[in-house]
Amino acid sequence: MHEWALAEAVVETVKRRALENNIKNFSVLKIKLGMLQQIDKDVLLFALEELLKLAREEHGVSVEHIVIDEEKPVAECTRCGYRWEIDLQSMDEEYREYIHFLPETIHIYVSCPRCRSKDFEIVSGRGLYVELY
Numbered sequence: 001m002h003e004w005a006l007a008e009a010v011v012e013t014v015k016r017r018a019l020e021n022n023i024k025n026f027s028v029l030k031i032k033l034g035m036l037q038q039i040d041k042d043v044l045l046f047a048l049e050e051l052l053k054l055a056r057e058e059h060g061v062s063v064e065h066i067v068i069d070e071e072k073p074v075a076e077c078t079r080c081g082y083r084w085e086i087d088l089q090s091m092d093e094e095y096r097e098y099i100h101f102l103p104e105t106i107h108i109y110v111s112c113p114r115c116r117s118k119d120f121e122i123v124s125g126r127g128l129y130v131e132l133y
């Protein structure tokens, strides 16, 4: 469900970009997908393909290739400056699910491996970015 909502937002972006730049055909739609979103890449790709088919039929906007790059979640401790990669796989499924729906809850389940502080920032691996060319 999440995947389809995201795909819809991405396709809206593609349509808007097409309109703004007066371009109908893009060769690559590149998506940088933060792994904290825990989006199923295959489902997202399928949803994008389906929605882009519609966009082509209805608006004549087309994309030749879709590339999805997954970005690993990296945190940086605000107290000691340590940087580490958050290992979602080692977490309980239940916690992962909370983080999926409410990314802010990550501060409850994760702490700095060096100083144990829960005061950290997510420096990458969150959100979704779209590039078109």
Ligand SMILES: [Zn+2]
Binding pocket: 077, 078, 079, 080, 081, 082, 112, 113, 114, 115, 116, 117
């Ligand atoms: Zn620390």
